[in-house]
Amino acid sequence: MSPRGRPRAFDREGALTKAMYVFWARGYEGASLADLTAAMGINPPSLYAAFGGKEALFREAVKHYCAVYGGFTERALREQPTARAAVEAVLRDNARDYVDPAHPSGCMVVLAATNCTPANQGVHDHLRALRRETQESITRRLREGVEDGELPEDTDVEALGGFFTTVLNGLSVQARDGATLPELTASIDVALVAWPAGARE
Amino acid sequence: MSPRGRPRAFDREGALTKAMYVFWARGYEGASLADLTAAMGINPPSLYAAFGGKEALFREAVKHYCAVYGGFTERALREQPTARAAVEAVLRDNARDYVDPAHPSGCMVVLAATNCTPANQGVHDHLRALRRETQESITRRLREGVEDGELPEDTDVEALGGFFTTVLNGLSVQARDGATLPELTASIDVALVAWPAGARE
C-alpha cells in the first residue's frame, strides 16, 4: 500500500525540526527560504510541496515546538500536586530549557515574531494567541489552587498569573541576551518570594 | 553664518522622531526604507545625506529614544530617595509609558531587534548592550541601598537586579501583546512583594 508516484527522498519530520531551529534562532521574517532550504537539505519546490509555503511551514514548526518544548509547561500544570509546585516547575523547567545549548536560547513562541511587518500580522497574532493561552493555563491552575485551599480565598489569580507570565516572558529575553542558568534560577527564586502568604495546606 | 549650499528642506529632528516610531513599531528589519521615507516625508537620498544609512539612522533613533523615554529610568534611579522607591518608580513609570497610546507599545530597546539576521548582528548586540546597562544600573542602585542600610547586608543584589530586569523586559512583551495598564500594574504589585524583608530604615 505504498503511495503512488516517486517517494519523498528526505525525512519530513527531520526537515521540519531543522526548519524549527532556523525559525527559533532567526525569527519568522529573519529566516529566508534560502536559510531554510539549506538547513533542511532540500530545494524550494520540495519545501513547497511538502509544507505549502513559508508561513505554513512556520505554523507547523511552531506546532512541533509546542509539542516538544511546550510540553513540560502543560505537564507541570497538570501533574504537579500543588499550584505552587506547578508554577515553580513551569518556571524552572522552561528556564533550564531556555539555556540548553542543544538549541537556540529562549522561547520560540516569545522570540520568533515579536515584531512583524503588516504583511505578516497573522504570524504575530498566532504566537500572541499561544502566549495568551499559556497565561490562561497558569491562571487557571492558580484558580484551582484557591479552590483547593492552597491559596487564600482573596487571591487575585489574574494578577498572579499575569505576573508569572511576565516573568516567564522576561526570562526568554534574558536567555537570549546570554544569561546563564544560575542567573535565571536566581530570578526565579526571587519571583517565588512573591507567592502569597497565608496558604492553608 | 549659515552653512553653504542649499538648505535642508525638512526638520531633521522631526524626521528622526518619525523614523523612531517606525522602528519602534516594526523593529529594525521590519522597517523598510520605503516605510521610513514615507513616514519621514523625504526621499532616500535625503535620508542618506542626513543620517548616513538605515543602520546609522536606527542607532540615532535609539539614542533619541533613550534620551526621551529611557530618561525616567535613569532619573528614577538617581532622584528617588530609596532603592525601593527607585525600583518601584522604574517599573511603574515604564509600564505607564509602555501602554501610552501616543506611541507604539512596549520598550523599543527590548522589542526592536530581538531576532536578527546575521547580517544585522551589530544592531542586535547594540540593543543587548543597552539592556545590560539598564540591568547594571538597577543592580548598582540596589547595592547602594544595601550600603545605605535600606536592604539587608546579605541581599543578593545581582539576583534582585536580574529579577527586576526580567520583569521589566517581560512587561514589554505583555504590553506588546495588548495588556492594559491595570494588568501591568497588577504584575508590578506582585513583583514588589518579592522585595526583601528586614530593611533597617
Added chain:
DNA sequence: CCCTTTCTTTAGCGGTCGCTACAATAAAAG
C-alpha cells in the same frame, strides 16, 4: 514494456530590499 503519479532539480519569475548616480534646484560666496 509504457503510462501515470509524485518528487526531484534547474532555472528564473515579479517584487522588494538598501542604496546611489545623476541632474535640477536653491542657497551663500565672490
Added chain:
DNA sequence: CTTTTATTGTAGCGACCGCTAAAGAAAGGG
C-alpha cells in the same frame, strides 16, 4: 551677475525575497 556648495526628486542599480514553471527521475499499475 557667476561660482561654489549642498540638498532635492527621479530613476534605477545589483542583490535578495518568496515562490513556481518546466523538465527529468523514481516509484507503482497495466
